[in-house]
Amino acid sequence: MPELPEVETVCRGLKPVLEGHRLTRVQTRRGGLRIPFPAGFVQHLTGRRVCQLHRRAKYILADLDNGETLVIHLGMSGRMTVYRDGAALVLDGLAGESVAAEEGHGPHDHVILFTDAPARIVFTDHRRFGLMTILKTAHLAEDRLFDGIGPEPLADSFTPASLSARIKGKKTAIKSALLDQRVVAGLGNIYVCESLFRAQISPRRQASTVAGARAAQLVPAIKEVLRDAIIAGGSSLRDYRHSNGQLGTFQHHFDVYGRTGEPCLRPGCGGTIRRIVQAGRSSFYCPKCQR
DNA sequence: ATGGGGGCCTGCCGGC
DNA sequence: TGCCGGCAGGCCCCCA
Incomplete structure (x- = not known):
């Protein structure tokens, strides 16, 4: 589904509940998406603070306070729902946003992040073409996910x-x-x-x-x-x-x-x-x- | 080395 | 109404 503008929109929508906030609890509801979650996925994330939330290509990157980065890709059908202050906000970048109908977990809700905003962020992806993984922040660029990716089209260097x-x-x-x-x-x-x-x-x-x-x-x-x-x-x-x-x-x-x-x-x-x-x-x- | 095709998943929509 | 084929905005692997 989402291309650069949609991912950027989702990223901006997540900032208020992620950037500068601590992950208080993390739940996975299956073993992975397009690729398996890495070993210790939940343990690596729990208790970490998100120092910076940004985007590269179609990836959302949450740099953590332990030198690791949570890497998120929405694939074709991924979306985020933020539950905060009694309101539910769906971030799919496509319809802009809409308000979630209910708070229950659906069969395609795969990862849930609780933060001290406080907020609950649910990653939903019915086709499971998305991915979530953890990489060393310092070595992101050399990872096969990012190695060889071209310039950001909105950067001045794209001429x-x-x-x-x-x-x-x-x-x-x-x-x-x-x-x-x-x-x-x-x-x-x-x-x-x-x-x-x-x-x-x-x-x-x-x-x-x-x-x-x-x-x-x-x-x-x-x-x-x-x-x-x-x-x-x-x-x-x-x-x-x-x-x-x-x-x-x-x-x-x-x-x-x-x-x-x-x-x-x-x-x-x-x-x-x-x-x-x-x-x-x-x-x-x-x-x-x-x- | 480059480029095209198939596969991964599930849901939805239109046609019969 | 129900079934079936086609389609979907991403990405990776394989083969020519």
Whole structure:
């Protein structure tokens, strides 16, 4: 499910109950998710204080006071529910947020973190493509999870030149190249489709031909799309503390994603959004204005 | 070395 | 109403 903006939104939503707070109790309700929990998972976490909560690519990282980091990935269906002050807040980054219906544990609630905020944080992931593990903070970058991951797209270091260098000579379609986390971190199917639309580049175009002038269009488009999505997600979080069940539902707005057969939204284009399959994934684009 | 396909899981939706 | 196929926003392994 979640791509960079959603993970960023979940991360920000967790900050008030995690950063600077101590984990008073930790429960696991199965042996692992996509990968098994490491030995002593619960013991390592219990009693630790979270010094810093941040994000890298699609991972949420909770740096602990013992030199270890709790690494969280939401996979495709992961979400967090925060129970605090008698209110329940669902952080899935997708619908922005919603208020949980009830406090009971469902069959897909896999990990529960209690903090001294005080709060209870429930990690739910029905498809179990997510993961939670613990790594040494000092050696995160060398771990196989992070080794080779590309630049953060919102960092100043992500420029047309740096993107060009990474896709130069690539024969694969630009769509597939952008999904490769080694090329750029954090993009998934939706934001790749949306970025290519904004840059008016066809998802079918060979990646190598985007290096250069087209990259100068694409990089700002990627940054814009991600920033817009983060702002939308963030604004839906603003009323967190005052959540009383009456929060407005934030709806993601996409120009092409999931809009097969609908008119292109570019003024004056008049094209029709098409769906194709590339590397087993759906791509949505306007064949008229994306070349 | 690079790139495509399949698999991991479960749930939902549309069509018959 | 019920069943079945297709689909899902991630990632990793394997094979060509």
